[in-house]
Amino acid sequence: MVTTRRTGLREQKKQATREALSAAALRLALERGPDNVRVDDIAEAVGVSPRTYNNYFSSREQAIIAAVTSEREARVAAAVAERPDGVGLATAVIEAIVDLYTDPGEPGRDALLLITTRPALREAFVDTTSAIEHPLTDAIAGRLGDVDPHTPRVLAASVAAAVRVAVEQWLRTTAASFTAGGLVVPSGSLPDLLRTMLAPLTPALDAAEQRARRRRR
Amino acid sequence: MVTTRRTGLREQKKQATREALSAAALRLALERGPDNVRVDDIAEAVGVSPRTYNNYFSSREQAIIAAVTSEREARVAAAVAERPDGVGLATAVIEAIVDLYTDPGEPGRDALLLITTRPALREAFVDTTSAIEHPLTDAIAGRLGDVDPHTPRVLAASVAAAVRVAVEQWLRTTAASFTAGGLVVPSGSLPDLLRTMLAPLTPALDAAEQRARRRRR
DNA sequence: GCAGAAAAGTGCGTGCACGCAAGTTTGCGT
DNA sequence: ACGCAAACTTGCGTGCACGCACTTTTCTGC
Missing domain, CATH: 1.10.10.60 (Homeodomain-like)
Incomplete structure (x- = not known):
């Protein structure tokens, strides 16, 4: 065994x-x-x-x-890897991440509410976005066939950064909607924000994929 | 007055x-x-x-x-802005950052040596890379004519992340060359590393610039 | 099984970050 | 010039992070 x-x-x-x-x-x-x-x-x-x-x-x-986000780190790599080879790197990564954040890690809504309410917890929550960086690096390297070790690192770091920006924005608006007593989230749901923030990185991911593909033949 | x-x-x-x-x-x-x-x-x-x-x-x-990196934050924005409008966004950003890190903030070599030696200081030094994010956001937004506020944020965050990766790599190798008693830096100087790590982001920067230009007319 | 090694848990001491509630300095309006 | 308000400084108290040395538990080779 x-x-x-x-x-x-x-x-x-x-x-x-x-x-x-x-x-x-x-x-x-x-x-x-x-x-x-x-x-x-x-x-x-x-x-x-x-x-x-x-x-x-x-x-x-x-x-x-950690009670809410514990296995995220482990799930990212799998989520990216399991996308069929047919889809491009960019969409694979984006969809994997959106999935990762839409399916709530799950416990309770009140936990999330607690987190979004208290500043210290919000900050800690934002910091967890960097945890996906290393798994993502491996996953991207796997798809690119790791010719150059640096590119996957930079791409993963950038993706993680974009995710962080999305989460920050999400927290900002949800906070505003709480304090202002607004009805719904003004700037969109977290999945939407993730797509928006990851979109500008698509060209970089595509380019890296093209380079790798060219190199492979 | x-x-x-x-x-x-x-x-x-x-x-x-x-x-x-x-x-x-x-x-x-x-x-x-x-x-x-x-x-x-x-x-x-x-x-x-x-x-x-x-x-x-x-x-x-x-x-x-802070004694070494104090005004970096302020210098980035100026460094990017002062590049002529002719050069592309990507090269403007890259060159500005390389300049920023090649010209030593200056004080003494021994300060840098102290920093690269002690783990706690190394970590703090790495963390300073995120300080360029907000100035960079403004600078990029300025060049893009800020149609969409999110894109500059993501791009700046990604650039800052790439810089962090470069600095991490730089510290890793210099540390190795110290402990192993190696002679010179194996993987290159910091400027070289910065160019290497920023290169994969060029497509993203170019694409954003094209989109902005198209939108402007 | 057992002995020795490796690793996790624990108690203790020290330095620090940070909230809070004064005290003190600076700037501005008149 | 003067006084009020805002900003900066300070002392104090509390909880905590973390190094170190030591005990207890778990693993491995024989």
Whole structure:
């Protein structure tokens, strides 16, 4: 039997405590509001020392956010890779990312509402966009047949940056619609924003693909 | 008389203390090594309270780095804008950035060496790349005649991301050449790396420029 | 199985970031 | 010139991140 790489029980328990910690963090934050949650509380809820807590997370925000965005990092690579070779790199990447963000990582709407409300959490949420960079680099390199290692890195970084801009914009407008008591999101849904922000990068992705294809024959 | 925007003496003094703080931070870090510099020391050297210190900088690393990279943020916009309208957007941006990073912010080589040596400082240095994003956004918007506010944002973010990748790569190799006792930088100078990493974005910049030009007539 | 190595968990100490609520300086209108 | 308002500075208190050294748990080779 093939263990999921590396020793089994060890990684398994690690993953378990990690999830327990972030779950507890989210639960407590929802119950009492994020400002009334001490690191000690989270640690105690899981039955682990505070010091151990911060071996896993180096900020409360990280722990809370992780409950919502944990597997995104892992899903990106698969999402891009599974697109048929027929479709272009640009559309493959764009559709994969849109999928990634439309299917809610799922737990609850209230979690997202909590995140979009509190500034510290919003910031942490924006920061998670950079987590897709490395998986994306590999996925793009796979599609390009990695002739030059730099191009995939730059493209992945740019895509991640565009995603960040989209999320920032989304947060900005949703915040505005909350405070202003507006009815619906003025500037569009997150998927729409993602498409809008990723569109300007299409030429770069296409060009890289053409270069790679030309080089391959 | 036109003050440099906003009230004169106030901003002037603020800027003075800011510079004094970062200068002191750098000086002390060079003298004793960065690990032997307490925040209190920096504050005391400038004659200001520690609390005030962190009204200006929220980490020692920031303060030290700022001594080297302070005006970069301001110079980018000017650097892009001053390129003649004849040259394309892509080359204007690339050349401006290369200039920005080749002309050393200047102070001393030892400062840079200190930065490239200590991990915490390296990380802070990498983070400074994102500071060019907003000025770049304005500069690009200016050249495109800002029809759509999103495109400049995405492009600027992508360029900043590419610059970050270049700096990361540069730091990686210089670190390797230090530890391995290698002679010269294996993968190229920073300017070369910048050109390499920015090249894949050229199609995106060109395309945006074409779209803007088409729209203008 | 068992011994030794590797890794995760823990306790402790230190330096720091940051909110808050004064105190102090600067700028502006009249 | 004068006083008010806004901006900057400061002291204090709290929670936290993180290095270090040590214990406990898990893995590996024999």
